[in-house]
Amino acid sequence: MQTEVIVVGAGPTGLMLANELNLAGVQVVVLEQQRTRSTQSRAGGLQPRTAEVLDLRGFLDPLLEQALDRGKFGGHFAGLPVELDCRPWHTRHPYPVAIPQGRLEAFLEQRLVERGVPVLRGHEVSAIEQDADGVTAGEIRGGYLVACDGGHSAVRKLLGVPFPGIPGRMASVVADLTLASRSETVPRVSEHFSRYPKSANGFFTVLHPIEGKRYRLIFGRFAAERPDRELPITTGEVQEALTAVYGPETTLGELLAASRFSDATRQVENYREGRVLFAGDAAHIHLPIGGQGVNLGIQDAVNLGWKLAAAVRDWAPEGLLDSYHTERHPVAARVLRTTRAQSMIMNPSRDADLATVRDLFTDLLRLPDTNYFVSGMMSGLDIDYPGVGPRMLDLDLTTADGPTRMSRLLHSGRGLLLNFDDAPRSIDRWSARVDQVVAEADRDATTVLIRPDGHIAWTANDERPLESALAQWFG
Numbered sequence: 001m002q003t004e005v006i007v008v009g010a011g012p013t014g015l016m017l018a019n020e021l022n023l024a025g026v027q028v029v030v031l032e033q034q035r036t037r038s039t040q041s042r043a044g045g046l047q048p049r050t051a052e053v054l055d056l057r058g059f060l061d062p063l064l065e066q067a068l069d070r071g072k073f074g075g076h077f078a079g080l081p082v083e084l085d086c087r088p089w090h091t092r093h094p095y096p097v098a099i100p101q102g103r104l105e106a107f108l109e110q111r112l113v114e115r116g117v118p119v120l121r122g123h124e125v126s127a128i129e130q131d132a133d134g135v136t137a138g139e140i141r142g143g144y145l146v147a148c149d150g151g152h153s154a155v156r157k158l159l160g161v162p163f164p165g166i167p168g169r170m171a172s173v174v175a176d177l178t179l180a181s182r183s184e185t186v187p188r189v190s191e192h193f194s195r196y197p198k199s200a201n202g203f204f205t206v207l208h209p210i211e212g213k214r215y216r217l218i219f220g221r222f223a224a225e226r227p228d229r230e231l232p233i234t235t236g237e238v239q240e241a242l243t244a245v246y247g248p249e250t251t252l253g254e255l256l257a258a259s260r261f262s263d264a265t266r267q268v269e270n271y272r273e274g275r276v277l278f279a280g281d282a283a284h285i286h287l288p289i290g291g292q293g294v295n296l297g298i299q300d301a302v303n304l305g306w307k308l309a310a311a312v313r314d315w316a317p318e319g320l321l322d323s324y325h326t327e328r329h330p331v332a333a334r335v336l337r338t339t340r341a342q343s344m345i346m347n348p349s350r351d352a353d354l355a356t357v358r359d360l361f362t363d364l365l366r367l368p369d370t371n372y373f374v375s376g377m378m379s380g381l382d383i384d385y386p387g388v389g390p391r392m393l394d395l396d397l398t399t400a401d402g403p404t405r406m407s408r409l410l411h412s413g414r415g416l417l418l419n420f421d422d423a424p425r426s427i428d429r430w431s432a433r434v435d436q437v438v439a440e441a442d443r444d445a446t447t448v449l450i451r452p453d454g455h456i457a458w459t460a461n462d463e464r465p466l467e468s469a470l471a472q473w474f475g
Helices: 012-023 048-056 060-064 101-113 154-159 235-246 293-312 323-348 350-364 367-377 406-410 466-474
Strands: 005-008 028-034 120-121 128-130 133-138 140-142 145-146 170-182 195-199 203-211 214-221 253-260 265-267 275-278 394-398 402-405 415-419 434-441 448-450 456-459
Touching: 005 012, 005 140, 005 293, 005 434, 012 101, 012 293, 028 140, 048 293, 048 406, 048 434, 048 448, 060 101, 060 415, 128 154, 133 145, 140 466, 154 275, 154 293, 195 235, 203 235, 214 235, 214 434, 235 253, 253 402, 265 323, 293 323, 323 350, 323 367, 350 367, 402 406, 402 415, 415 466
Parallel strands: 005 028, 005 145, 028 120, 145 275, 415 434
Antiparallel strands: 128 133, 133 140, 170 214, 170 253, 195 203, 203 214, 394 402, 394 434, 415 448, 448 456
């Protein structure tokens, strides 16, 4: 089979990337080792910036119809009892959105199927060869290959790409289950995350309702040998944790799905190796805390998609594809640092020194400036790439076609020159890749050039001419 891009991995990152490439008219094939999608809840929510990114493609509204009733409360940092307030960041989505990963994947895959994009399940990649003209994965040949195949990436291993970092120091279990009976200490409704962590009798746990009778339980022991990741998780193991923390009145009903994870922290040094690129967990792993993983992956995909499409279509200006690494590697590196810091603060031991640190951080998060800084960092709303402007706000607009919003003007996946001063600006040379819309905004606004990923590439206040920015990003 011949294609233009091979995407390995049908998780959120791979499926989002395939949608981005398809939107740009690129031929793409998705390869997935698993024959069926996991039924486990896994990532349970979208951070505000990821909600915005999905909104840029018109994906968010249909996903919201499948969202769980989480309640309007902010995210958290290290499980501390202070809500992160994203409202000062001027986003339409200031609260995390509770969409189980499986539903997100099903939605993204269905869109690909509707557009005739092959998603080949049960397809294990066991050999990869690349040359100056493309990449071969088994019987499939493409111009480029993107590894989105998770923390144990087969692509990364086959190419011998190092995955440096810190090995796991703890082992935990995450399980979806039902409860046959519940003590009064078991939460009944969705609350701020800080209400869920508990510890007793040598165990630490996080237990919270998902939907209906379904609960999610994370647990581990304070002092125990780390079992092999592939060791099956038994009902007895789960019941022991439930009894230790929630009492004998809390009994397991059905163990629906379970897996083991650690706090390993790793990141590839280069997101590009010739014609092979890495995204999502194949590029970076960390302790799953604060809803960071799936959000990093979705944003990797939206940053990479239009740049890779430009390379495939041979109009990419010099350095455009490499800017994927330049921009996204530091973002993930920061998440790796912050998740390590959170794991230290959240350590459920009774260490008195750690307790004072938690108290101090709690007080700091109550300060508006600190909360603003941390909420921007945890939500991704503060991302500001080097040499590029921040994200463009989703302004209410009035155009010749009537009222609209900025996000709706980016559904095409093209660049956008949003003209607020009606000054004549010719973009004929780039009209195949950039739209120009004259609009009035609901607040003071300056004419702005917006990249397909929603970041500002130029404003009328810049010293350099518009043509320079158009040439830099759109050839």
